Amino acid sequence: MQRVFVLDKNKRPLMPCHPARARELLKKGKAAVFRYHPFTIILKDRAGGDTQPTHVKIDPGSKITGVALIGNFKNGKKVIWSAEIQHRGQSIKKALDTRRALRRSRRNRKTRYRKARFDNRERSKDWLPPSLMSRVENILTWIKRMRHFALITGISMELVRFDTQKLQNPEIKGIEYQRGTLYGYEIKEYLLEKWGRKCVYCGKENVPLEIEHIIPKSKGGSDRISNLTLAFHECNQKKGNQSIEEFLANNPERLNQIKSESKKSLKDTAAVNATRWYLFNQLKKERLLIEVGTGGKTKYNRETQNYPKKHWIDAACVGESGQNVQIEPDMQVLEITAMGHGTRKMCNVDKYGFPRSHRRAKNAPNGVKGRTYMGYKTGDIVLAVIPKGKNAGIHIGRIAIRQQPNFKLNDLDGINPKYLRLLQRNDGYGYQTARKEGEKLLHSSYH
Template sequence: MLVFVVNKHGEALMPCPPRKARMLLNEGKAKIIGYQPFSIQLLYGSSGYKQSVKVGTKLGEKHIGIAVTSGDCVLMKGEVELRTDVKSLLETRKIYRRIRRQRKTRYRKARFLNRKKPKGWLPPSLESRTANTFRWINRFSSLLPNPTLHIEIGKFEVQKLINLSVGGVSQQLSNSEGYYNTRYFVFARDNYTCQVCKKKNKIVNTHQIISRTQGGSDRADNLITVCTDCHTSDNHRPGEIFWQWMQDGKKLRSYKEPPFTNSSRSRVYEQYPNVIISYGSETTSHRKLIGLEKSLVNDAIAITGISAIMRITGTTFMAKQFRKKKRSLHEATARKGRKQPNTNSRRNSKNTKASKGFFLNDEVQTRCGNIGYISGFTGKNACYVKSINGDYIVISGKTHKQQPLKGLVRRSHQGNWRYRLLHDA
């Protein structure tokens, strides 16, 4: 992937090849100003030759695709994975605070006095994803000379996705309208058929796909019909039929992405008044026209409106956001009555942020040559290392997940984003 360049006045220039960037750095004519993505700043005067540049962005619920094109060349392409655990973490914090209010500890203002929401308010989970999406768009746009921004947005009617014939007064009613309760609606939706063994004419129950302890609810989209023969405690154990059914990833169709896309559409217009908007039907036809397969990154390339691809970068960047620090104000176990004050309490061993010169989320290389990120420390001399996809990297021939710190080589120090360049196959 090309290296982004700005002149000594901070104005963006056209990206240069990595070899040219190394020469400038070795000769002392440039300095490094960023690693995500890698960018340099010239230390001598240069106006630079500028071309027309386009930035294409494919919005999604969990992933976004970004591509930069100029003429018939693809200069940069990649994928950003956003956090999806914000809602569950806030629910956990709410439970901790509710428990704390029942104890005789320091005073916290009542919640009913702070419920007024400002204009344009979004739920924290959507606000986090929207803000980080704009963050990456702004980052690449600031490193390019006068780029033209192209963003694909969607507009969905969720009830039409569920039932095409809905309309009029029925559009204002819930899906379970006319049923005794949600339980009988789920039975009718699944045709009184067990969703595990696919058998009918049996005694059936409703089961939560995602349990309440993991952030699930009793809504119809989280319930399935299961017969009494399959819905047993033994079948929930590892290796049994119901456990295997859940491991296969079988679940009902989710409609979370359309509302997120609808809510972010207005934010796009407010944030980027001069943006060029496109829709999925236009992107699909143009992607097929230029001969690209279906993927998030290829959609981002097609969004820019490139007519033909004569040259394309051989690397794809991947950025993934994760929760680096535990910022909860309250724990499940109260500190009332402990000898050590809460303000001077020691950090939990699971939340250790540094050990032996290594920090949480540092990019390291193991003895086997694998590259990963420190996800946590165990004791003082070992840690856990995960790949950018979230898989544990283990020592060859060993079954435990711990990696000794003395066998690691730190490549770079990272914040709460994991950033990697992956070579295309």
């Protein structure tokens, strides 16, 4: 069960408590809801108290980053809170591509004789593309937030996920430093991610998989990562030293799928490798003890403890401290999605890049000022108590405002703002979690 963050009356972090304890405090009026995501309560009449050190562990990823908060108890280390942060790097890149195309078109139409000025700009030494920087900023944001809600004494992060030189050419000189008890884990972990953790020939999942050469070595195939895949033992033996064209002659669709997948770039791996040192240097500024580990070590710890493959579980297993971590079977995960804070572009374009419409002015006739309306803005988390009608009942979720008092809440349309109660302002993230547990705790504070 995921713990609830607790603050004293001076807003200083205490030890996270069990949801049942938080529910009891809310019912007795000794605590109030301080924040909905992550669910945090604040005590009304207590200042200070006994706390135990906690350790935050992160598994940085290109698309999803796992986060786990570990508590040190007398009977061992336990995961007391976990989350998975979904990044928006790809959407940022797409938006920048659109902006670049639009600006290039406008310069070509309006100022094609103007001298180019792109050489006048300089980039800082530690510059990263915005799509990569957003990944780093998401992690840093949540590390800083968690320090407000829990007494964190250390950070663990997966610093080296994949060695791309070794992936591309295992015979490269100087790789002996990786040979040891973890040798091979880096390659297989990458293949598991790339091929979806299933046999490429029969599609079986949750079975032992073996590294298989698409072009057999007996026919000139190499150990390059583009020639490796994963196969079930029986499929591997059945294929033998046949070429993939011979083995899948009767299944051209799967043959084409494997060929196209094998040529997939190392884009996600490059994104992680490009940001890992920048993230590490930024975390050092938090002035906490930092532990680092490799992706191979993470997988080794996870498999020796028989835990399933999940991003937050990988985070809990990072480094040497991830060897003996207790995870409750009913552990719930907060799914965090980076949403951004809206758009700054003043002109909307069609699919061909031509202007289609312009943003509404702040002093619009219908009363809409900026991005807010009647004190609400899209992304706010609200409590709706609707007494009658088709949407009657108690609802909690994220709202989308309209240009009239007719908001959208989750999948419900036609919500009047007079029935809403603000729980949390839009902070640039969307949340999906054990909503039932959060609603139970929230209802305890209102009944």
